[in-house]
Amino acid sequence: QVQLVESGGGLVQAGDSLRLSCAASGLTFSRYTMGWFRQAPGKEREFVSVIIKSGGDTVYADSVKGRFTIARDNGKSTVYLQMNNLKPEDTAVYYCAALYGSRWSRNRADFGSWGQGTQVTVSS
Numbered sequence: 001q002v003q004l005v006e007s008g009g010g011l012v013q014a015g016d017s018l019r020l021s022c023a024a025s026g027l028t029f030s031r032y033t034m035g036w037f038r039q040a041p042g043k044e045r046e047f048v049s050v051i052i053k054s055g056g057d058t059v060y061a062d063s064v065k066g067r068f069t070i071a072r073d074n075g076k077s078t079v080y081l082q083m084n085n086l087k088p089e090d091t092a093v094y095y096c097a098a099l100y101g102s103r104w105s106r107n108r109a110d111f112g113s114w115g116q117g118t119q120v121t122v123s124s
Contacts, residue, residue, distance in 0.1 A: 002026040002113040004096050009118030012086055016122070020081040022096030022115055029077035030054075033099040036070060036081045037108055038092035039117075045095065047106040049081065059104055063089075086122045093117040 008020040022034070035050040049060045049070040058070050069082040079096055097111035105111070 002098065004098060004113055004115035006094065006096050006115045006118040009094060009120045011121045011123065014087055014122055014124050016086050017082070017084045018086065018120060020083065020094055020096075020118060020120075022079045022081075024077045024079070024098065027077075027098065027113070030074040031100060033102060033104055034070075034072060034079040035097045035099065035105075035111055036079075036094060037097060037111075038090075038094045038120075040089075040092040043092075045108055047108070048094070050099075050104045050106070051079065052102050052104050054102070057104060059106070061106075083120070086120075088122045088124045091120060091122050093119050 003025045006022045033052045036048040037045050038048050039045040051058045051070045055072050067085045072079045095117045096115045098113040099111045
């Protein structure tokens, strides 16, 4: 059974940094593209970033480009999201998700496994 467990969320001030982690189990991690999505209150879940299985290709939403960095450690079956210069509009529950194979996607429907989410709150 695939399990994804996010951690690292919290309450920070605008301009601060956080690093989210997502530990995966029950799957051959290196065979999966991994993504981060977020959902703010009253809004749909939106794409944040994705990294293909080898870690060579990454894609970011325009709203986080230049501030967030996605990375993965296949040896630890973990994907990370380094978030710098956080803004109040980054406040959301952040979810990691897994997509089998090496293609990347911004579409949450393509991701078959999801974590429970971790709350990030950025105060102004």
